[in-house]
Amino acid sequence: MTPKPSGTSQAETPRIVVIGGGTGLSVMLRGLKQKALDITAVVTVADDGGSSGILREELQMPPPGDIRNVITALADAEPLLADMLSYRFNNGTGLAGHSLGNLILAAMTDISGDFVTGIRELSRVLAVRGRVLPAANQAILLKAEMADGSIVVGESSIPKAGVAIKRVFIEPEHVEPLPEAIEAIQQADAILMGPGSLYTSIIPNLLVPKLADAILKSNAVKIFVCNVMTQPGETDNYSVTDHVDAVHAHIGHQLFDYVIVNDGEIPAQVHQMYAEQGSTAVHLDMDEVARRSYQVIADNLVLFRTYLRHDAAKLSNHIYQLVVDWKKRKG
Template identity: 75%
Template structure:
């Protein structure tokens, strides 16, 4: 019996340690695939959300917004599908309840019971048998603002895509927000750091704007991978190519962060493009020569699935990521 326990412990230590940073639906979709791989996952999730149920709970209870955290917990949970569905359930009626996600309310209740948000996330992770760790980027809510190219300042994560202009830069208040020490340690110990997919300015960059997190990523010798969105996002990345996404990150952190960029090169059916075009979204163009001239290595493949919405093929994407990480570790040895 003791031999078996030791063997499992050794196997666990030998799993590549991967830190995934971001927020939003794209991150959760990808994590559903990654959790099936033999990886030690730490997800670092933005706390800048101020819209919908998260925004209400953030304002009324003075807690970090739970929505992105709840999505990631659900994606990594090892529970019956019905339990995951319950966490995602959103009330459609009821005074004070309409619009709230049950998972958000559970996180709010756990925060009140445990005394702080970080402990609440940790305890809920245990209850839901989460495969990996989920950490908020900070233990306090931050305010995300954007300076538009015309000089106008837009305050609030949910308001930025609605401003109707082109974004020059985004910034946090407070600017010197402290990250969780566990998040910094996870980055320092990582074999791989994965950023994206997700809203460039409102999900990805808020994590990299936390000074000590950005410094830890830049100092790390881990393989660094960027997963680019499949479609542009109205009000954020209208007309952006793959290199435009990378340039925006460079402009904010002052360094080329990534070794590899994973992008979709598969065709998107015209009827699907038409559906997204109605909302102003278009496929992100892979300007391959521009991306490679900047020193990035490109992994391009057909990585999309379409059901109700266009999403990354989580299984295929995860296999690419796992292979890159394995190859990187073998080269380092």
């Protein structure tokens, strides 16, 4: 559980549910776990590529990769242990390509007899600050209808199709969400989505019917953290408005109260590096976002080391202040 400052009771600690998957979510959670927040991460189970895809297929279990990343991000563990969980084998027949953390999660699932219990036990061992829950206790198959009418099957195949995405959908269509995830949403003071792959990490969670319904009915403040850069094959040339409009189109409702965006300058050499990969800065069309009645928080939120990432400390400061202010207004 997240440490509480002196004098802060469990009842007073704001409850936040973070929904998504991928690297962006993990970066943000590393900042949020330093705050006095009761965190529940609800993570996509649509991954079908790499080590996760192999374990999903061979062991008939939900894909562990995004879950493992989130556990590592929230763990109160030595850096060496985090590195060990992320370690990917380069050699070995049947072992090459697997990350150690994925294999540990697979083992915990087998030992406990249940994926959710395996996650809970591994989280306990690693002193995770908060709860990590899969969106459902089974793997979800993600499909996409493309702009040319073709259907692409599989989360890992969708960005490689070379055609713009019209919509994504899941099988089974009426998958049941995890009851603990619904309960966390119902009790939340804030619900947070992004950053991450829009169509393959964020929206798939909202396609779990009862999960989307619970979010819509919630009185929590709902926040969208927009990506800094576009994702090739997924959000090419997208603006901030394109991101929130895609969420709206999939669930039929305007979901968010606040949109957090980067308005900091990205160095020319970084632009060039990403352009070579087919990625550009997400266009900040502030007027269009405001016209849709979203409240916008814009700040210089980027850090560049090897890759461009959100500044976890700055981002978590904005989120924490929003949540605390909202909780005070609610009384």
